[in-house]
Amino acid sequence: MSLPSKDNFSEWYHEIIQQAEIMDIRYPVKGLYVWYPFGFRLRNNVYKKLREIMDREHDEVYFPTLIPETELRKESEHIRGFENEVYWVTHGGNDPLDVKLALRPTSETAMYPMFALWIRSHADLPLKVYQIVNTFRYETKHTRPLIRLREITSFKEAHTAHKSFEEAEIQVKKAIEYYKEFYDFLAIPYMVIRRPDWDKFPGAAYTIAFDTIMPDGRTLQIGTVHHLADNFAKTFGILYEDVGGEHRYVHQTCYGISERCIAALIGIHGDDNGLVLPFEVSPIQAVIIPIPYKGKDEVVREASKKLANKLSDLGIKFVLDESEDRPGAKYYKWELKGVPIRFEIGPKEVESGEVVVSFRDEKRKFKAKIEEISSEVISRWASEMRERMRKKAIEMMKQKLVYPKDVDGLKELERNVAVISLCRNRECGEYVEEISKARLLGWLEETPWWVEVKEVDSCIVCGGKGSLAVLAKSY
RNA sequence: GGGGCCGUGGGGUAGCCUGGUAUAUCCUUUCGGCUUUGGGAGCCGGAGACCCGAGUUCAAAUCUCGGCGGCCCCA
The missing domain is CATH 3.40.50.800 (Anticodon-binding domain)
Structure with missing residues (x-):
């Protein structure tokens, strides 16, 4: 038994998942996979760290898997974003249900009706909870173990509620710091990117994502942080009474990480001989x-x-x-x-x-x-090894980065990730996507030291005020 | 959304086009034995497969239809 070379990343990934006994991909339903004992131990070791970070200021909770259609449909933008990929429970036994039940694609609409009951006054805020659960999405594209799944088995989702937009924004920044700590721990380099307004989480005010680069040059979204403002609060009636006796809508955030973190761990550090795991999370040290x-x-x-x-x-x-x-x-x-x-x-x-x-x-x-x-x-x-792994991963990513100075430079991106100057207008964003046949991930919130851009030029499309944007083929 | 390809032991495959060999090929895996051990040892013996259903036929892994499952390309 031997692995294909990692140069053929797709095949390598497919094989290592099985040969290293991470997941059994033979389960007879598309997009559903079985965790082997070894893979599950790795998962648990990684999630132990994630829990440790969350537990510092969140309470762990559990909300049901099933969401009534009436709740799911309350937030119109939200449901539009998920409608095509929701699994429905339509029957109880042989009897059709009066109200269909959705298998949660994410838990906002399961949690927030309850938040409306839990939150009465400013003393109940901030509310900070998380859960680690499975979620379901009817993916029609290629499914891939740990990357594109119909059942996400290990979705860590945190949800918070605050008095104001500004307080929620502070939480967004904290969440970003937590996720940085988590991925630093795994020696996985990342880019913190603000998604385009037209590509944010359905129902959010804005979305900030963690993207990493896989060895084939495609980016993988490995975490998201959403500022929900009071959008959901208005839909679900989540109000608190402030010190003056006024009723106000809460401002919310939510942020999540799934087993894609394991995919990144495997894909980025592994080599032709198999997995390479940090000492702290390796099932066998x-x-x-x-x-x-x-x-x-x-x-x-x-x-x-x-x-x-x-x-x-x-x-x-x-x-x-x-x-x-x-x-x-x-x-x-x-x-x-x-x-x-x-x-x-x-x-x-x-x-x-x-x-x-x-x-x-x-x-x-x-x-x-x-x-x-x-x-x-x-x-x-262990820590010397982690440092070597981090350096090697950063080197790999640096090699995937290109810095086109004009629109023509976008035409031959191949399997590279482009960092360009771009304004925030939708026309310019969609134009570069069309030219490059890649996805505009958004604008860098901060520039990692390994991104070699000294100063920001004007937008390469319209010449307006530019910021550093990232274009790539993504998973 | 549109198009194409595929389904043979646990994994990877040959055979299918052109239906028929008395025991379905090879590698891997696995079990027993001998021998060995500083980067995938060798030999001997055993185990293990034609996705499901219907049709055509004297005869189906092979042809036809349907189902289920998987893969790829294009938008």
């Missing part, structure tokens, strides 16, 4: 491979056990691979799974009280004294 020569297998086994005990004491999730495979086969096997640290112990190391160490992201091997391996040493290794 280390593997010990004994090299048992004839006559020496007992001492090698003993030394391996000793190291295993030590790793146990340090609280590391590891595997001692004493199977019958040859060492080389074991290297490939655990590399496929992205195990960050590999220890090899053979007769030579038994003699010297050492162990051969190598890290998943580099070819190098070196020897270390077993005695000297400690929590501090391991966490230093």
Whole structure:
């Protein structure tokens, strides 16, 4: 068994998802996939971090999967955005339902009628909750594991309510900081981009998205933050009484991250040999491979056990691979799974009280004294590895970026991501989309250091006031 | 929305056009055994498949129709 080269990203991705046992794609419904135990452990490790961040100032809640049609249709812009991809429950047993029930495509319309009951006065604000749930969208395009799904299994959605537009805007900024922390933790580089007004979340005042770049040059939206203003509050009657006794509409935000974060983790860090995972989220953090020569297998086994005990004491999730495979086969096997640290112990190391160490992201091997391996040493290794992964990912993304200076430069984008100066007018935006056959993701909220633009010119279409915009083929 | 292609063991495939071999090909996987172990070892033996339904026919993996499932291209 071997993987296709990552140069053929689409095929590589398809294969690694299965071979590394992230998901079983054989479930007999389009767009629905099964989490394998290994994949689910990875998911849980990643979401543990996301929960930890959310728990700092949000309460976790759970709202129902089913939303009555009457609620879903209240916000007209919102339903227009989702109408074509809603799954409907139309029957209870054999009886048609009086009011159809939608499988939530997202939970605004499930939550906000309840928010109207929960929020009475300014003392109830701010309200900040989140849930991690599945959502359903009837995708008609190509579905792809973790990327385009009919059942999103792991949608972390946070919803907040505030006294004013300005307070909600502060929350938007906090949410962006939280998401940055999350993706920094995963060593995934991102661009924070304000979506065009005509492409924002249905019902929002504005939308800010996190986009990353996959190795094939297509961008992947890996998080969104929406300022909802009082749009939904007006629809669902979410009012509070302020200190003066006046009733006012709340201003809301919502922001979400789905299992696309796992897709980015796999796609960006992986290589021709398989997954490359940060130490903190890897389901298996280390593997010990004994090299048992004839006559020496007992001492090698003993030394391996000793190291295993030590790793146990340090609280590391590891595997001692004493199977019958040859060492080389074991290297490939655990590399496929992205195990960050590999220890090899053979007769030579038994003699010297050492162990051969190598890290998943580099070819190098070196020897270390077993005695000297400690929590501090391991966490230093882990953070050095994360830094290398981050650097490598940024290098990859820099290579995908192009900086056309005029409209002609947009015609041959190929698989690149274009950073251009563009005004905020819809005509100019749609014009560059048409010329480039790519999507205008929007305007950079802040310029990452690895985007090599010193100063902003005027709009490359109309010559008006420009800001840095990003154009790309996207997933 | 429009067009095209495909469905054979757990995975990848040959066979299909031109229906018929007595046991459906090869690789991988998996189980048992021997031997081995510093980057995917070898040998021996075993397991495992024609998507579903209808039709044509003496005979269907192969032809026709329908269903289900998947893939690709264009807008």
